[in-house]
Amino acid sequence: MCSTPSASPVCADQVAATAACSNPVTASENAAAVRYAPAFSTVYVEEAAAGLPRTKEILSKLPKATVIPCKSYREIFNRPHQEPTRQKHAPALILAVGQPPFLYDGAPVCQDFGNRHFYYTSGVMNCIFDCEYCYLQGMYNSGHIVVFVNLEDTFAALDEILKEHEAYVCISYDTDLLALEPLLGMVKAWMDFAKDRAGLTLELRTKSASESVLRKLPALPNVILALTLSPEPVIAAYEHRTPPLTARLHMANTALSLGWPVRLCFDPMLAVHNAADVYNAMFDTVIRTVPMAQIRDASIGVFRISGEYLRRMRRCRTSAVTCYPYELRDGVYAYPPDIAGRLLSLARERLAAVLPEDRLFFWETESSQEVTQ
Numbered sequence: 001m002c003s004t005p006s007a008s009p010v011c012a013d014q015v016a017a018t019a020a021c022s023n024p025v026t027a028s029e030n031a032a033a034v035r036y037a038p039a040f041s042t043v044y045v046e047e048a049a050a051g052l053p054r055t056k057e058i059l060s061k062l063p064k065a066t067v068i069p070c071k072s073y074r075e076i077f078n079r080p081h082q083e084p085t086r087q088k089h090a091p092a093l094i095l096a097v098g099q100p101p102f103l104y105d106g107a108p109v110c111q112d113f114g115n116r117h118f119y120y121t122s123g124v125m126n127c128i129f130d131c132e133y134c135y136l137q138g139m140y141n142s143g144h145i146v147v148f149v150n151l152e153d154t155f156a157a158l159d160e161i162l163k164e165h166e167a168y169v170c171i172s173y174d175t176d177l178l179a180l181e182p183l184l185g186m187v188k189a190w191m192d193f194a195k196d197r198a199g200l201t202l203e204l205r206t207k208s209a210s211e212s213v214l215r216k217l218p219a220l221p222n223v224i225l226a227l228t229l230s231p232e233p234v235i236a237a238y239e240h241r242t243p244p245l246t247a248r249l250h251m252a253n254t255a256l257s258l259g260w261p262v263r264l265c266f267d268p269m270l271a272v273h274n275a276a277d278v279y280n281a282m283f284d285t286v287i288r289t290v291p292m293a294q295i296r297d298a299s300i301g302v303f304r305i306s307g308e309y310l311r312r313m314r315r316c317r318t319s320a321v322t323c324y325p326y327e328l329r330d331g332v333y334a335y336p337p338d339i340a341g342r343l344l345s346l347a348r349e350r351l352a353a354v355l356p357e358d359r360l361f362f363w364e365t366e367s368s369q370e371v372t373q
């Protein structure tokens with residue numbers, strides 16, 4: 001049963017299939033029996049956000065939604081004893097006004113691509129997709145989606161930073177902004193901001209394959225479309241509601257033809273059953289389909305997560321990914337070095353054949369580096 005007033009009646013019987021906690025990671029569990037209701041049939045609007053232009057614009061696109069005023073988004077989003085996994089089947093939307101800081105320094109577990117001034121923003125919290133390995137399950141109490149409608153305050157904060165030095169900003173880390181673009185229009189707003197800002201580079205990370213959305217956006221040299229790619233069996237088992245690999249590759253090719261700088265992200269790689277075969281088949285497909293010489297760069301990493309997030313993820317979801325017996329190293333839970341090393345070696349071997357070394361960015365712990373060397 002869903003635990004918040006936003007639950008629609010159809011939510012209760014939409015229980016995701018779960019894998020037994022004791023199973024090793026395989027690429028077949030949790031693939032079936034996941035059904036979802038339409039998202040955003042309920043919209044909570046924070047007092048301070050009511051009447052703001054972006055709030056009105058978003059609400060105008062949801063004419064059938066039940067709109068509920070609230071004093072603060074935290075009343076809904078931070079409430080204890082929620083069931084985020086079930087809420088994700090029919091998430092509510094929460095429109096709120098964000099407070100400073102609007103930009104954060106990149107986390108140690110994130111790839112900085114050699115950028116000295118690396119930031120991310122959290123203008124939207126939570127995601128319309130439902131990946132079983134998603135760290136957001138460890139961050140948030142809720143499966144609902146919060147949108148901070150005062151994006152212009154983030155732009156003002158970023159302009160202050162740009163007076164001092166250049167900035168590399170990930171705008172789609174705690175969400176998938178492109179997947180929400182038809183409703184929010186925030187990617188377009190970011191691109192309008194970025195087009196005149198020397199020294200600013202944006203990364204737009206996504207699993208979306210919506211070419212119609214992409215075609216409505218301008219391609220800019222300083223906005224990188226970072227597409228996350230996974231093997232088809234991994235997508236089917238763990239990346240619920242996301243587009244298949246073929247659609248993501250088509251999106252990559254369309255983006256290249258439109259002039260976007262494109263990054264391919266093979267992150268997180270998972271230690272699935274027959275991982276070598278599964279990932280080799282994916283790299284075969286990618287290399288055959290995408291003109292790799294035109295790719296800006298590639299990002300590669302194995303699944304890793306902080307201890308606190310992993311504990312919370314295990315509480316809200318019994319999954320072969322969350323229940324894997326990871327090892328704790330340098331404060332991060334990750335695969336044992338030999339397993340991580342084998343995955344990374346495979347990726348290095350396949351990608352080094354088609355991309356120069358300086359365009360490959362690996363996230364590695366010291367111990368997995370020893371194995372891959």
Ligand code: SF4
Nearest residue numbers: 127129130131134175
């Ligand atoms: S697409 Fe990314 S942000 Fe969205 S659920 Fe999957 S891992 Fe999380």
